[in-house]
Amino acid sequence: MKGKKWILDSKFEGEPSPRNFKLVEEDIDENLNSGEVLCEAVYLSVDPYMRVFVNDVKDVMKGEQVAIVVQSKHPDFGVGSLVLGNFGWRSLTKVSDISEIRPIPELGELSPSLALGSLGMPGLTAYYGVLDVLKVKVGETFVVTAAAGAVGSFAGQVAKLKGCKVIGFAGSKEKCDLIKEYGFDYAFNYKEVTLQEAMATAAPEGVDCYFDNVGGTFTNDILPFMKTKGRIAVCGSISTYGMDHVQPTGRLPYYTINQKTLTVQAFLVYHYFAKWPAALNEMIPWVKEGKIKYRETIMHGFDKMVDAFIGLFKGTNIGKAVVKC
Ligand SMILES: NC(=O)c1ccc[n+]([C@@H]2O[C@H](COP(=O)([O-])OP(=O)(O)OC[C@H]3O[C@@H](n4cnc5c(N)ncnc54)[C@H](OP(=O)(O)O)[C@@H]3O)[C@@H](O)[C@H]2O)c1
Structure with missing residues (x-):
């Protein structure tokens, strides 16, 4: 055969x-x-x-x-x-x-x-990133990139379910319209709007939680907009995957991280593997009931x-x- x-x-x-x-x-x-x-x-x-x-x-x-x-x-x-x-x-x-x-x-x-x-590895990544790594709280301002993707769209909706103000960045109008339908408070096409403009409109008070799917320039650029003691979940860095394993030559943004006393935590969904069934017990009803689209x-x-x-x-x-x- x-x-x-x-x-x-x-x-x-x-x-x-x-x-x-x-x-x-x-x-x-x-x-x-x-x-x-x-x-x-x-x-x-x-x-x-x-x-x-x-x-x-x-x-x-x-x-x-x-x-x-x-x-x-x-x-x-x-x-x-x-x-x-x-x-x-x-x-x-x-x-x-x-x-x-x-x-x-x-x-x-x-x-x-x-x-x-949504009910597999990417959805679980969003679940743990929002609830275990960032531990979002009601009223916090939450930003996610690649926001119309498999992980990002789920992450934004979980943060919304938990009472956050949710801001998504995605690469087209169609994607932005979709996540607005999902209940995101703001959606920005990062190819058309500067971060400065977006933050002035959506988060003049600063960002509590940043769910990072893209890494690279966007991540460096958002640091000044984080609140003191803000938290960053390093989920992925798709903008850098084509760079192979070349070490960055620029200065790492430790000064801003230090001055703002940010918590930057990377995570891998497979480290939670033993807990996946329990998470799915919560996630499956969210999807069946339409709470998460x-x-x-x-x-x-x-x-x-x-x-x-x-x-x-x-x-x-x-x-x-x-x-x-
Ligand atoms: N930590 C973990 O355990 C874990 C598990 C799963 C996934 N991840 C990571 O999570 C991220 C999202 O994964 P996913 O499966 O949900 O993929 P996805 O968001 O469904 O698809 C990838 C999206 O990334 C965006 N993108 C591609 N190149 C980009 C660039 N140079 N700059 C900015 N955005 C870019 C595109 O959306 P736009 O049109 O909006 O640009 C694209 O649609 C990835 O970084 C992935 O490696 C981590």
Whole structure:
């Protein structure tokens, strides 16, 4: 039996481009031993971290997928079960170690694709960033970047649920309109409005909490607008992922951080892995009851993996980017 996989064909230099990837076939031995299952991809996630976590030529691109069990010799995962697995960009995966797969959380009428987005890793990132890292309080001023994306849109809505004034920065009018519909108090297109203008309008009193998804210049520029004892959650820095591991040559903004006595805390969602089920018990009702809204950008066909991935860096996705096979 033949499966398909996307491998890295040449090292990334700057932003990913189609020439970095190659679609190849692989042989899958369909004779299963006891305890094994064969999974076929249904929805595949594309996420910014894939730009920095894969850089060895010929490696399969990493990533999580929702897959359907198409053959089974395991009592807990019958044919037709939907599972989550970090199988990479693969169309077919034979799983010998069952600890590599997880059942999909109980989503009722919701699409299983949400297990890759709002009700999966990105939503959980937002949840912990807002509630555990920033520990937002009622009445605080909260800023989030990449605000119409998978993490940012969820983070802003959680902060709003907790009583914050929420300000989002995103890269188009369509994205800004969407997050205003989600209940953000202010939405700014950072390509058109300066930070000075935005802050004068939306946060003349300063910012208590900054949920940082983009890093780079924007992060340096927002520091003067933080309140004394403000908090920053360093979630990601997508604006720098094309810079590889070049060390910054400019001065790090420690003076401002020190003078404003800011707390800057980085976090990784996988450090909370054991607590994910408890968080999902709270998040799933938020989504089912419409308290938290979501958007997915779904591309169709395994051959669209590269386009979907590159779209993250061009900002063509709105909400969670997913490929449906
Ligand atoms: N700490 C963790 O455990 C963890 C877990 C998941 C994700 N993350 C991080 O969270 C961030 C958001 O991830 P996501 O999955 O939610 O992606 P996403 O926001 O759904 O998609 C990426 C978005 O980033 C924006 N962007 C791309 N290049 C940019 C640039 N040079 N400057 C400013 N914005 C840029 C684009 O939106 P615009 O059109 O608005 O520019 C794009 O749509 C990433 O930095 C990611 O690495 C961290």
